Amino acid sequence: MTTLTRQDCIALDQHDKLAPLREQFSLPDGMIYLDGNSLGAQPKAAQQRAQDVIQQEWGTDLIKSWNKAGWFDLPSRLGNLLAPLIGAKENEVVVTDSTSINLFKAIAAALDIQVNNPEHTKRRTIVTERSNFPTDIYMAEGLTRWLDRGYRLHLVDSPEELSTAINQETALVMLTHVNYRSGYLHDMQAITAHAHAQGALCIWDLAHSAGAVEVDLNAAHADFAVGCCYKYLNGGPGAPAFIWVPQRHQAHFNHPLSGWWGHATPFSMAPSFEATKGIRRALCGTQPIVSLAMIECGLAIFAQTSMADIRLKSLALTDLFIALAEGRCGHHPLKLVTPRNQQQRGSQASFTHPHGYAVVQALIERGVVGDYREPEIMRFGFTPLYTRFVDVWDAVEILRDILDQQSYQVDLQRNAVT
Numbered sequence: 001m002t003t004l005t006r007q008d009c010i011a012l013d014q015h016d017k018l019a020p021l022r023e024q025f026s027l028p029d030g031m032i033y034l035d036g037n038s039l040g041a042q043p044k045a046a047q048q049r050a051q052d053v054i055q056q057e058w059g060t061d062l063i064k065s066w067n068k069a070g071w072f073d074l075p076s077r078l079g080n081l082l083a084p085l086i087g088a089k090e091n092e093v094v095v096t097d098s099t100s101i102n103l104f105k106a107i108a109a110a111l112d113i114q115v116n117n118p119e120h121t122k123r124r125t126i127v128t129e130r131s132n133f134p135t136d137i138y139m140a141e142g143l144t145r146w147l148d149r150g151y152r153l154h155l156v157d158s159p160e161e162l163s164t165a166i167n168q169e170t171a172l173v174m175l176t177h178v179n180y181r182s183g184y185l186h187d188m189q190a191i192t193a194h195a196h197a198q199g200a201l202c203i204w205d206l207a208h209s210a211g212a213v214e215v216d217l218n219a220a221h222a223d224f225a226v227g228c229c230y231k232y233l234n235g236g237p238g239a240p241a242f243i244w245v246p247q248r249h250q251a252h253f254n255h256p257l258s259g260w261w262g263h264a265t266p267f268s269m270a271p272s273f274e275a276t277k278g279i280r281r282a283l284c285g286t287q288p289i290v291s292l293a294m295i296e297c298g299l300a301i302f303a304q305t306s307m308a309d310i311r312l313k314s315l316a317l318t319d320l321f322i323a324l325a326e327g328r329c330g331h332h333p334l335k336l337v338t339p340r341n342q343q344q345r346g347s348q349a350s351f352t353h354p355h356g357y358a359v360v361q362a363l364i365e366r367g368v369v370g371d372y373r374e375p376e377i378m379r380f381g382f383t384p385l386y387t388r389f390v391d392v393w394d395a396v397e398i399l400r401d402i403l404d405q406q407s408y409q410v411d412l413q414r415n416a417v418t
């Protein structure tokens, strides 16, 4: 691996069957974008789609577009397009609201189901990781404090602790499948099976999985899932998120955000709520249609390939980045925090460096866009639809140069978004 040359990377790109898909993205010249795990790049088709929504659907057709342009059905239609990427069936996913809000609904519904569990009074813990993305923890905190039924969070500090933490006192396990900082990938099937054996339910957050790794929610027998559309799915900044409720749980999926879009007959304007059957009961209210409409452009690119091919390339890209970074920058205090084991790795590679923030800023200055997460973590996301092997080579060369020259500014004032 260390004997590899830049020319070899170009050859890898020439043989890469995903390579032509890069053409469908609008990427600024001279930028190596390794942050698609935070905000995916723009599908070129989004520009035309935005124009159509703004000019025709909104500007000309106005209110008619709820029917004519299918605005009202959009959460379900997009959900069905997304379903194959996560092992969901038809009518099990809707695209709506944010990941935080969808988590709220899923946690509430899961705890509501557990109330009917004969031993529910003994089940008072919600197990998650201390290193989970904070909003996931905050949403669980907020909801359980408000419910005031004595639930408490059990935060584990390593994946190995999960097997004992998940026990007869567990009401709910809520995990992010791929850790946003380390890129650690959990074994969804094994953890879900263990949770079920203990009588607990399992919510999976797929924010860093959907479009990045192979996911089969139904095969894993998961209970609920949520995830982002603006990361690997390239849906656009702040694009609505998704929520998956399998058919077996839909009839008793009850959550407190019972808005009119989840009503059985929304246009009967009835004075009391009656949940619709099926996945649309996960909806709440009117959606940001302009933003929602963009998501289809990203999903349309996924429809031209398979998650198996994406995963293969993703692992090849992260393997290459790790090998080159360690081979060429190994004399600097860089430490890999992403698992080397492919089975435990998402689609990113994270390294710590004592001046991580400053180094990331220097990289961005030189056109290599990654990001920084506390503590000391430089995070690089690899998006097989538009990242080339030669980009990996060039990114590591620039990193090596910055570290060798120490051309980073240690006492930088931090931006609001790191």
Ligand SMILES: *Cc1c(COP(=O)(O)O)cnc(C)c1O
Residues within 6 Å of the ligand: 098, 099, 100, 101, 132, 133, 135, 136, 176, 180, 205, 207, 208, 228, 241
């Ligand atoms: C990105 C991310 C979120 C974002 O939630 P929003 O409601 O969109 O702000 C939530 N959870 C995880 C695990 C994430 O990675």
